[in-house]
Amino acid sequence: MFTGxxxxxxxxxxxxxxxxxNTLAIRLPEHQTRDVAIGASVAIxxxxxxxxxxxxxxxxxxAMQETLNRTILGQLAPGDRVNFERAARIGDEIGGHLLSGHIHTTATVVAIExxxxxxxxxxxxxxGWSRYLFPKGFVAVNGASLTIGEVRDNRFNVHLIPETLRATTFGEAQVGDRxxxxxxxxTQAIVDTLARLGYDRPASNTTNLGSASS
Known part of the structure; x- marks a missing residue:
């Protein structure tokens, strides 16, 4: 598990x-690799x-074919920079929200303000995926736990503070990036359970309730 x-x-x-x-060779900061064991889990x-x-x-x-099909890892090339998180240990602070490291889908950056x-x-x-997104809810983008701002049809936004931009690759994001x-x-379990009971979430055109920073 990961914390986001x-x-x-x-x-x-x-x-x-x-x-x-695909076999990926990825260089981490040296202090983050001193006690890594073969077989350990790392979120890239x-x-x-x-x-x-x-x-x-x-x-x-x-990264096997299924992973390459479902994620952006197949696009990686030498020199690319990626977010990383080593697996959480019992007793670690959960500062974001619990993640499995199993990617559901990909998204495209369409605007940066x-x-x-x-x-x-x-x-x-x-x-089909926006049905799981709610203002003030959680989503993980490239492994970062973020709070959702607005949801408009199949688009959503997040608001990033300077520390998030410094500590992640979001500071380098460009329109068109996946x-x-x-x-x-x-959230997925609740939405899917309600749908099976006949209480499916209606399509949303515009929702704007603001967002906390992450």
């Missing part, structure tokens, strides 16, 4: 492409991956 509190930014050093499998842009090898501060991960001292980023989801999305599991 990104621990830093790592750099892709190499990508080895084989049929149905929110995707739970298993450490298969370590060379100094560089960790190796295998830069009011004074913060940034608002708008994302567009594939049809990101990994993990829906809050409790």
């Amino acid at each position: 509190i990104v621990q830093g930014i790592a750099t892709v050093e190499a990508v080895t492409v084989r049929p149905g499998l 842009n929110g995707t739970c991956l298993t450490v298969t090898r370590q060379e100094g501060a560089t960790l190796y991960f295998d 830069r009011p004074e001292n913060n940034v608002t980023v708008w994302f567009e989801l594939p049809e 990101v990994n999305i993990e829906i809050d599991s409790q």
